[in-house]
Amino acid sequence: MQAEVQGLSRRDRLRAATSQEIIQVARQLLVTEGSAAMSLRAIAREMGMTAPALYRYYPSLEDLARHVVADIFSELSAAIEAAIAADGAGSAAGSAPATAAALITACRAFRTWATGHQAEFGLIFGSPLPGAAGPDDPLAECGITFGGIYLRLVTQLWRITGFGVPADDELAEALRPQLARYRDRLLSDLPLGVLQVFLRCWVLLYGTVSLEVFGHLKFALEDSEPMFDLMLSDLASMVGLTYPLP
Amino acid sequence: MQAEVQGLSRRDRLRAATSQEIIQVARQLLVTEGSAAMSLRAIAREMGMTAPALYRYYPSLEDLARHVVADIFSELSAAIEAAIAADGAGSAAGSAPATAAALITACRAFRTWATGHQAEFGLIFGSPLPGAAGPDDPLAECGITFGGIYLRLVTQLWRITGFGVPADDELAEALRPQLARYRDRLLSDLPLGVLQVFLRCWVLLYGTVSLEVFGHLKFALEDSEPMFDLMLSDLASMVGLTYPLP
DNA sequence: TCACCTTTGTTTACGCTGTTTACGTTTTAC
């Protein structure tokens, strides 16, 4: 993470540290006081500075917010990777059961993090932040990293078990070229059907978790965990697994 | 809708009309300028009034916003009902094919409305608005009305076709009592399995649509319609249908 | 009809917000 710190002047290191501290302070405000309290002046107050000083580090509050979201997004990815690593410590890496367990663990970790970080989750996965994403948008990279975790697991599982996926000519006509472009962007040689399965899993996972976190299931259920479990069994059957895992 | 207008004094009617106009102006600002532009002062300006005057109609901006959301929510429900009515004009109401078509139409109408009203959709289905829902929250009722549309269709379809649902003792232990309470609240006598199927459909529909509207599928697809179609076929199979409908 | 009261709106004011400008002060670089 801090590998490129080498070669920076002392000043640049201080600057980077301050930039990071601003993000952390902003995030703490977000968590403790709500997203509306993440104001430039509040952040400055909390840091013992005046508001205009923050403009030395970020060109606008909106840009600062994007970096906060990127920071949170990275932490989410790290949390999921950590859960995978902790869970898979016992079994042989690369085996089919280990990969299957890792995938389930990754899904569970996503829900656990989301329910434990509702404000942050809303910022990442709720309505998109206003403001066009620039070419150096830190968010795009975070999204790719995050999605890459699940894509890697699904891919790995398919390479091992070869679970059933629709052949290219069985895909919807409107979907095939889009999946092909997506595959090109990934520099991959997977069958398009694997990508389709991957995207369907993502729809299922995202829908279940954000429905729960945003409270749009409360009209029926107090505890959404059983519904999440049902979703996991659907997801498992999509990738040729049975849930609960044997 | 305006049945209870009878019996109100002329004054109260004027007051209700102004309250409604405020909502409409606020909503137009939301759509044309984004949710951040829906400010008390901007609404007042647009109405040719000063900001504090609005306090005669709503106790706070937050309360006003809740009414805006409720208004939008009602319109969404009306749009879906209208789509159902328009689509089912030809076939015999109450028949299995008609009900199946109505359910699919209702799902399609949801996506159509959502993609055509992204700002409004984000306000309803994104992160929940801050502020505890009071006892007379207009939003709760709107949510019940909205969900009731789909619940009615699924229920009706099950009463006709008796599509397969898990028996009560096949449900997850943690889910059964929750579904039972939900059924009690509905004053219904449906098997719990029907409610479970209904909730799973809602998860699927919400996930697919909000993923598309919030742009969390853009990393892979430019056009999400084929994925929506895939989701519809999953949904159809849950309620014993084949999609596309014969 | 007159007095009274309620309703509706304005004006004014307070404290908050993001952002810009101008101005020092400190640190770095040559």
Add this chain to the structure above:
DNA sequence: GTAAAACGTAAACAGCGTAAACAAAGGTGA
């Protein structure tokens, strides 16, 4: 040692939500 860059502050501007005091209507009862 000196010029330049970086960092921070104070002041100001425009906008925000909200509260209080006050004026002008409309309806109501004597």
